[in-house]
Amino acid sequence: MIPFGSFAQIGDEFYLEAYNKADLTPINQTQNGKYIELEFSDPQLNSIFDNFQILNYEEAFGGLSLCEEYGLDKVFILKLDSPVGTNRLTVSPLIKKVEFPIKYELASNDLPNDYYIPTFDESNQYESPGDTIRNDYLDLIQAPCAWELTKGDPDVLVGVSDSYFSEIHKELQGKFDTILVKGSPSGGSELRYKHGIETSSLIAGNTDNNKGTASIGYKTKLVGRYPHYGRDPLRDLIKWSLTNNKNLRVINMSYGGLKDRDTDNSFYEFLDENHSDAKFHRCLRDQYNIVLVASVGNKSHITATKANGEPRFPGGWKNEVNRFRAYPASFESVISVTSVGSRYDRANVDPINTTAADSLLKDVLWRNGAICCSNEQLGRLNHEYLNDKIDIAAPGHRVYRATNSRKYANDSDGIDTYTKYGSGTSISAPIVSGTAALMLAANPNLTAVEVKDILKFTADRIDTIPHNEEYFGPADDKLSIELGRLNAYKAVKMAKYFDEYGYDFDDMPRKVDLMVRDNEEDIGEEPNETTEIFWNSPDIWVRNQPDGIEEYENVEYEPNGQSYVYVRVKNIGCDPSSEDDQLKLYWTKAASSMSWPEDYMGGEYIQPGNALKGDTIGTVNIPSIKPGEETILEVPWSNIPDPEDYKLI
Numbered sequence: 001m002i003p004f005g006s007f008a009q010i011g012d013e014f015y016l017e018a019y020n021k022a023d024l025t026p027i028n029q030t031q032n033g034k035y036i037e038l039e040f041s042d043p044q045l046n047s048i049f050d051n052f053q054i055l056n057y058e059e060a061f062g063g064l065s066l067c068e069e070y071g072l073d074k075v076f077i078l079k080l081d082s083p084v085g086t087n088r089l090t091v092s093p094l095i096k097k098v099e100f101p102i103k104y105e106l107a108s109n110d111l112p113n114d115y116y117i118p119t120f121d122e123s124n125q126y127e128s129p130g131d132t133i134r135n136d137y138l139d140l141i142q143a144p145c146a147w148e149l150t151k152g153d154p155d156v157l158v159g160v161s162d163s164y165f166s167e168i169h170k171e172l173q174g175k176f177d178t179i180l181v182k183g184s185p186s187g188g189s190e191l192r193y194k195h196g197i198e199t200s201s202l203i204a205g206n207t208d209n210n211k212g213t214a215s216i217g218y219k220t221k222l223v224g225r226y227p228h229y230g231r232d233p234l235r236d237l238i239k240w241s242l243t244n245n246k247n248l249r250v251i252n253m254s255y256g257g258l259k260d261r262d263t264d265n266s267f268y269e270f271l272d273e274n275h276s277d278a279k280f281h282r283c284l285r286d287q288y289n290i291v292l293v294a295s296v297g298n299k300s301h302i303t304a305t306k307a308n309g310e311p312r313f314p315g316g317w318k319n320e321v322n323r324f325r326a327y328p329a330s331f332e333s334v335i336s337v338t339s340v341g342s343r344y345d346r347a348n349v350d351p352i353n354t355t356a357a358d359s360l361l362k363d364v365l366w367r368n369g370a371i372c373c374s375n376e377q378l379g380r381l382n383h384e385y386l387n388d389k390i391d392i393a394a395p396g397h398r399v400y401r402a403t404n405s406r407k408y409a410n411d412s413d414g415i416d417t418y419t420k421y422g423s424g425t426s427i428s429a430p431i432v433s434g435t436a437a438l439m440l441a442a443n444p445n446l447t448a449v450e451v452k453d454i455l456k457f458t459a460d461r462i463d464t465i466p467h468n469e470e471y472f473g474p475a476d477d478k479l480s481i482e483l484g485r486l487n488a489y490k491a492v493k494m495a496k497y498f499d500e501y502g503y504d505f506d507d508m509p510r511k512v513d514l515m516v517r518d519n520e521e522d523i524g525e526e527p528n529e530t531t532e533i534f535w536n537s538p539d540i541w542v543r544n545q546p547d548g549i550e551e552y553e554n555v556e557y558e559p560n561g562q563s564y565v566y567v568r569v570k571n572i573g574c575d576p577s578s579e580d581d582q583l584k585l586y587w588t589k590a591a592s593s594m595s596w597p598e599d600y601m602g603g604e605y606i607q608p609g610n611a612l613k614g615d616t617i618g619t620v621n622i623p624s625i626k627p628g629e630e631t632i633l634e635v636p637w638s639n640i641p642d643p644e645d646y647k648l649i
Contacts, residue, residue, distance in 0.1 A: 010083040011083055011100050011527070013077070013078065013080070014077070014098055015060055016076045016098060017071070018094060019096045020094075023040075023042065023094040024040070024074075026057070027041055029057070035055065036056065036057055037054070044092060048092055054079070055079040056077065057077070060075045087595060088595065100526070117400045135400065137399050138214060139628075140342040141435070142489035145511070146435070146438055146489040146493075147218060149492050149496055152217055152220040152441045153437075153440075153441035154221045155221075155247050156220060156247055156249055156437050156444070158220055158221075158249070158436075159223045159237040159251040159290075160222055161225050161226075161230075161233035161252070161255075162195055162200070162254060163227060165226055166197060166404065166413040169404065170209075170211045171215070172201060172205060172206070172402070175205065175222050176221070176222050177222065177223050177246065178223055179223075179225075180223070180233075181226060182236065183228070185227050193404045193407065193411075199252060199427075200222055200430070201402035202215060202399070202434065203215065203216070203222060204219075204221065205402055213418065216434035216488060217433075223240065231277070250433050250436045250440070251284075251290055251291070251433075252293050253292065253294040253328060253329075254294070254426035254430060256295055256297050257326065259325045259327065259330075261324070261325075273332055277331070278333070281333045285449070289447055291433075292328070295337060295424070295425035295426050296338045296384055296387070296425050297326035297329070297425060298339075321479055322387045322388060322476070324385040324387065330387065335432060335452050336389050337393070337429040338384045338386070338394075339393065339428040340397070341362055341367070342360070343360040343397070344359075345362060346361040346362055351467040359397075360398055364465075365384070366467075387479070388480055391452065392432060392483075393483060394432050395428065396426075396427040396428035401418065401419065403418060404417065436451050442496040443496055445499065450498070451495070454495055454503075457494070457503055458484075459484025459485055460484055460490075461482065461484050489574055510574075512576070512578070514577060514581065515569070515571075516540065516567060517537055518536075519533075519538065539569075540567050540568075541566050542566075542637070543566065544556050545564070548632070548634070561638075561640065562638045564637060565585055565637050566634055567632070568630055568633075569622060569625065569631055569632075570629070571626065571627055571629060571630070573627055576625065576627065581622040583621075583622050584618075585616070585619075586600035586616050586617060587615060589611070599613040600614040600616075602616055606646075610645050611641070615639055618635045620633050
């Protein structure tokens, strides 16, 4: 068996802490081209630094006299042209500590401290104390990557027209610039006091505050207006913004008026763009530059018969696609949002033969897979209204969010109540509104029209996945549109670089982070301070034959023989990797004295004898890997060292 060798952590920038400041203070420092030459009073220190190409060396916290009591006046920053192992520096007895400084660059693992949410008992919607999981809907839309670009601007305001608002809840304390009250709370008894709390917390609830859950809008602030819906609340929000010189840029409308294509009542007929309400919303968008976001509406089942008793679908059940429209969502000036699942992978779920247990699947339009064929209901249960006016989908099924425990006027508002119960487009629209606010924080020059176009352009296509295909096609009862699910990262990224690149997304700067784990707990943070044994990676194993089995085998040496190294590579970045990346593998004899890279490259021998210190194994191309996905690479190993060469060592 030839084990993979242990080696010191490497880097190109270090903090060096001295026991005595004078020891690490150069007596001479000169610039030689792009590099710096240092001379110290200690000969051993000079011999160490003479082997480096130094780009920068200085007191790390110079000029901050108040930091001296923390010992920071004894810390120096060393920047090199190429990486070296920390063991090259720790050999000096004058250096007390070697550390890696924080790299201020994009990193997907920097999550807010309320990103993890309680697990849930789906049967009764009760939380399971003490057990947490990652926020599934924020993961699906790549929210952490969007926050790397911007966490929002509190001066970019989102207006919310809804049933009721309160700043008592921990998620909403300090989040409202103002709340406009024009009467008593509205809506049905079940929704009256909680609907507005839920939509507001989804847009921009307090985030990274060790309470509850995170919100896509992060630092964005809100303006609330209740009660009632429609023209008057929207007009009040605009007038307030103009009067107070505020920057209201987005309005969320988690409501709608339903119209029915099959109705005999003119009140429920579809509206066209010449309708006064259509003109009003178009005015808000085009003249006041307001991004308008609305829910497409929710439907729980498909009726089997018409009002007169005739069968709706004599030849068998069909989805009632394009029968219903909700307004204002169906106006061209408004971003119409439907909902999808975000929790469970759909890969192993048959898209045809589904049951009620097949629920909450990622990017799937129906809430559960129950097929009902009775006299009263036909077809797939629990999907939203589907029509060609839909612009985008977003998570909306059992999303964890703040709510209000209050039910009656004499009750008090809830302070820290949360729910994961319920599904619908009232949940989806606020997530799009919060993303729009991030986009405008990244690029305040965007118009409302451009925000809508970018959201649709950057959305991840879902109309082509097998579980949704039944709703799309050229027939009258099919959707003729292409439909995508919100990708907050892509939308914010395009917004940020829009002035320079326009819609040329592929040419924009990319964030790719490929990793191979050191241990099971490794999440890609550098430096890795959790692993003591670096040769026990769960992502690297050897086989004596190319069988792809994910289990380590001892290497069997044979002259002219060959083994195979398997490496699992995961992309923890925000963008797909290119097809130009390569994986290079090396081996070294297991010994703490081995240093990267010189002892791994081949040509260096352990004296006396012919025992190599290390050598290359091989190089393979890495295929493009999407964010969050992984691949396993096979690397042939033909230059396996002879164990006989190491017997006397």
